[in-house]
Amino acid sequence: MRHWPLTQLTLTTPDLVLHVPDDDQLDELAQVAADGVVPPGAVYFPQPWASGTPEQTARNVVQNHWWARGDWREDNWRLHLAVLHDGQVIGQQNLSARDFRVTREARTGFWLGQRFQGRGFGTQMRAAALHLAFVCLGAERVTSTAFADNAASRRVSEKFGYQANGVRRLAVDGRLVEVHEAVLTAETWRRQDQQPVLIKGFDECRHLFGLNPEPPEPGPVDMILHL
Numbered sequence: 678m679r680h681w682p683l684t685q686l687t688l689t690t691p692d693l694v695l696h697v698p699d700d701d702q703l704d705e706l707a708q709v710a711a712d713g714v715v716p717p718g719a720v721y722f723p724q725p726w727a728s729g730t731p732e733q734t735a736r737n738v739v740q741n742h743w744w745a746r747g748d749w750r751e752d753n754w755r756l757h758l759a760v761l762h763d764g765q766v767i768g769q770q771n772l773s774a775r776d777f778r779v780t781r782e783a784r785t786g787f788w789l790g791q792r793f794q795g796r797g798f799g800t801q802m803r804a805a806a807l808h809l810a811f812v813c814l815g816a817e818r819v820t821s822t823a824f825a826d827n828a829a830s831r832r833v834s835e836k837f838g839y840q841a842n843g844v845r846r847l848a849v850d851g852r853l854v855e856v857h858e859a860v861l862t863a864e865t866w867r868r869q870d871q872q873p874v875l876i877k878g879f880d881e882c883r884h885l886f887g888l889n890p891e892p893p894e895p896g897p898v899d900m901i902l903h904l
C-alpha cells in the first residue's frame with residue numbers, strides 16, 4: 678500500500694516472517710487467538726484480551742490492530758506484526774514507543790497460539806524485534822514486561838541478557854499481579870552472538886517512527902543482517 682509504507686516492512690528469521698497483516702491474515706490471526714493463547718484461568722496481560730470467550734478474544738485482536746494503525750503517531754507508535762511460519766499465521770510481535778526520538782527506548786510484546794508455543798519461535802520473534810529496534814531504529818534500550826508466573830516470557834528475556842528493572846503491582850480483574858520489567862541495552866545486545874535476521878522495507882517507513890528521513894550513515898535501502 679503506497680500510503681501506508683509499514684506494509685512494505687518485512688522481518689525474516691530462519692523459521693519466521695513478520696509483517697503487518699492484510700485483512701485475511703488479520704482474520705487468521707484472530708482465529709489463532711480464539712483457539713487459545715493462555716492456559717485456562719491464566720492471565721498474562723494487563724488487559725486480559727485473551728481470557729474471554731473465543732469470539733471476544735478474536736474481536737479484541739482485530740480491533741486492537743485497527744486501533745494501533747488508526748492511532749499511529751510519530752511520537753507514539755505501536756507496530757503490530759503478524760508472525761508466519763511456513764505461510765501460516767501463528768502469532769503476533771509488537772514493538773512500540775512513546776517519544777522515541779528523545780527517549781531512544783522501545784518496548785516489545787508477543788504472543789503465539791498455544792499449539793505453536795515452546796518451539797523456539799518466541800525467541801526468534803524477539804530477535805527480530807530487537808534487530809529492528811537496535812539496528813534500524815537506533816534504540817538505546819528495549820524493555821519487556823511479564824507477569825511473575827509467566828516463565829516462558831521471562832526466560833526469553835533472560836536468554837537475550839535483559840536485566841531486571843523493577844516490579845510493579847497491578848490489579849487485573851480484581852486480582853493482584855506482579856509485573857516484572859526487564860531492560861536490554863544496545864551495548865549488552867551488541868556483545869552477544871546475533872541470531873540471523875533479514876529486514877526489508879525499513880527506509881520507506883523510517884519517518885513514521887519519528888526519525889529523520891535520511892539514514893544516519895550510508896547504507897542500502899534493505900538491510901541484510903547477519904544472514
Ligand SMILES: CC(C)(COP(=O)(O)OP(=O)(O)OC[C@H]1O[C@@H](n2cnc3c(N)ncnc32)[C@H](O)[C@@H]1OP(=O)(O)O)[C@@H](O)C(=O)NCCC(=O)NCCS
Nearest residue numbers: 721787788789794795796797798799800823828829830832
Ligand atoms: C511467551 C511466548 C511468546 C514465548 O514463545 P515460545 O515460542 O513459547 O518461547 P521459546 O520456545 O522461544 O522459549 C521459551 C523458553 O522458556 C522456557 N520455558 C517455557 N516454559 C517454562 C517454564 N514453565 N519454566 C521455565 N522455563 C520455561 C523454555 O524452555 C524456553 O527456554 P530455553 O530455550 O532456554 O529452553 C509464548 O510462550 C506465548 O505466546 N505465551 C502466551 C502468551 C504470553 O505469555 N505472551 C507474553 C506476555 S508478557
